[in-house]
Amino acid sequence: MHLGFGHLPAAPGAREQPDRYDLAAxxxxVNRFLLGFPVGTAPEELPVSYPDGDEERLAARWRAHGxxxxxxxxxxxxxxxxxxxxxxxxxxxxxPDRQLAFATALTRTVSAALDLAGGRLDSLDGERLPRRPWERALFVSSYPLLGGIAAGITLVADAELARAHGIRIAAVDPGAGEIYVNPLRTFEDEEWRFILAHEMLHAALRHGDRCGTRDPYLFNIACDYVVNGWLVEMQVGTLPEGLLHDPExxxxxxEEVYDRVAGDLRRMRRLATPRGKGAGDVLGGPLRPAGDYVDLDEFYRRGLSRGLDLHQAQRRGFLPGGLVAEIRALSHPPLxxxxxxxxxxxEFVPRPEPVRTYARPARRQASTPGIPRAGRYFPPEEVARCTFGVVLDTSGSMGVTLLGKALGAIASYAESRDVPAARVVFCDAAPYDAGYLPVTEIAGRVRVHGRGGTVLQPGIDLLRRAExxxxxxxxxxxxxxxxDVLRVRGEHAYLIPRGSRLPFTPRGPVFEVS
Structure with a gap:
């Protein structure tokens, strides 16, 4: 109660301790507040009653009068x-603001008590009764494909939470492993089964991460069409009125549905997900404090793969080909x-081939003075052939993480292939030719400056024209x-941060640094 009343606020820096009058007040x-609640029994040595007034008023009175x-x-x-x-x-x-947390919890408890008295909740904490239709055992026992996912996902039926975050029916947070349902909405048992299966497939197929640079809400709409089509085809529950479904x-x-719905933005903006109109039901962040760490990709991949194997082993019937293809793709993640x-x-950077010659003694020649041994060396023309060029954006928008990971990977691969140096061109408002640099020294020469945005084509032309x-x-x-829009001749590739996109259609491979 001391923490909830703000008596011990957390703050950085040196702290001044309260005096005896503040402590007593x-x-x-706190004791006066606890007397009004049936929270245990007060010790006998404590007073039976306490004076009125807040902490500051009591402390000031006692400083003046004892x-x-x-x-x-x-x-x-x-x-x-x-x-x-x-x-x-x-x-x-x-x-932390513990006083605000205490006030929020107290408000939620009072609101839940009123809802409980009105018959809208089953208990003060908002937990569902075993007879409620969104019971998870329904999937574990009756539908093995989603049983593995359902066993690891927590259902949160909290009316205050749903009201605060605008959740009309349901939403899912794949990172927290929680499905948030609005307990004030009434549906048939088969409709709740459809809604929960819808949210589980959203989380298991990682629709939130697959959005990329697309519009999150429109991609959520496209995923709703696909998921609902699968569930209708598999006859999992009953499609509730208002959810999206198009047999065409x-x-x-x-991704294909997104390309279609993006052409009619005015109509698509009026469509609603289970969370509500204009809001996606795949949440980007947890609504409650985070739990224990777990590898999300491994969790959802393992749950769906084992569920598919169990479904096929028990001969529960056929599944939509698109859903099976998605699950198989999750089982073999990309490199x-x-x-x-x-x-x-x-593939494209040749390894220099050493040449044997007796003009250079071998390193072990001293061990056998009477037997000549040929040494090895790399001819200059061979070293010059085995190199590559690096065009590096050094504008102010470049992140330190991207530069560190990219240059570190380049240095390790070049050293493993005996590539001594790379031709480096730094680009911002104008290109700067740094010449041939050892791959381990590129990072030390980088100086990020500018305001973001740069022109790279002059740097590429400079590199290609170099004799x-x-x-x-x-x-x-x-x-x-x-x-800018780049035109690169010959073999080339791009390194960009994950989630970014190039302003043109690249011809070479694009590696997204995560």
Missing amino acids: RCVV LPAAYERCGTAGPGPDQVLVEWLRRWGPV LAGLSA PWDARLARWFD DFPATAPVLVITDGWC
Whole structure:
């Protein structure tokens, strides 16, 4: 109660401890509040009644007229202080407002009590009764495909939460593993089954992460059409009135449906998801504090894959081909960007071949002085052939994380292939030719400046016109996407941050750094 009343506010820096009058006044206010609630029994040594007034008024009165002996030891530490202020360190996270949290919880409890008295809730904490239609065991026992996902997802039936975040029927947060339902809405049991299966497939197929640079709400609409079509085809529950379904879109992927719905923005903006009109039901952040850490990709991939195997083993019937293809695709996730970049290096950056010659003694010649051994070395023309170019965007919009990961990966792959140096061109308002640099020193030469946005085509032209740069050498362009339209001849690739896009259609591979 001391924390909830704001007696011990968290704050950085040195803290001034309360004096004996403040300590006694705060303990009196807390004990007086507890006497009005059936929270245990007060110890016999505590007073039977307490004076009126808030903490500041009581402390000021006792400083002026003296502290009564009856209220001097009302705390839980006996003669010592039971409230000690300490410095809030930055590594502990953001400074919490416990007084606001207590007020919010108290308001929610009073509201839940009123809803309970009106028959709109089953209990004060908003938990559902076993007879409620959104019971998870329905999927675990009756539909094994979603049983693995349902067993790991928590259902949150909180009217206050739904009202505060505008959840009309239901929404899902894949990161928190929670489905939020509005307990004040009434549906048939089969309709609740359809709604929960809809949200589970949203989370399991990672529709929130697949959005990319598309409009999140329109992509959510497209995913609703696809998911609802699958559920109707599989006869999982009954489609509630108001949810999206179009038989003409059957068999299309979410990306294909998005391309269609994006052509009629005025009509599509009026469509509603289970969360409501104009809001997607795949949430981007948790509505409650985060729980234990878990690998989300592995969790949803394992749940759907095992559910599909169980469904087929029990011969529960046929599934839509598009849904099976999506689950199979989750079982074989794409290679990470650094592995694909390594393959690109292996394919287009040649490894220098050493030449044997007796003109250079071998390193082990001293061990056998009587037997000549040929040494190995890399001819200059071989070293010049085995290189690549780097066109690096150094504008102010470039992130430090992107530069660090990209240049670190380039350095490790180049060293593993014995590439001594790369031809580097820095680009901002104008290109700057840094010449051939050892790959491990590129990061030390980078100086990010400017206001964001840059012109890269002059740097690419400068690199291709250089007489000492091989015409067949590949070029790697590192940018954040805020650049001009590029035309690159020969083999080339792009490194961009995940979620960004280039302002043109690239001809070479694009590696998204995550």
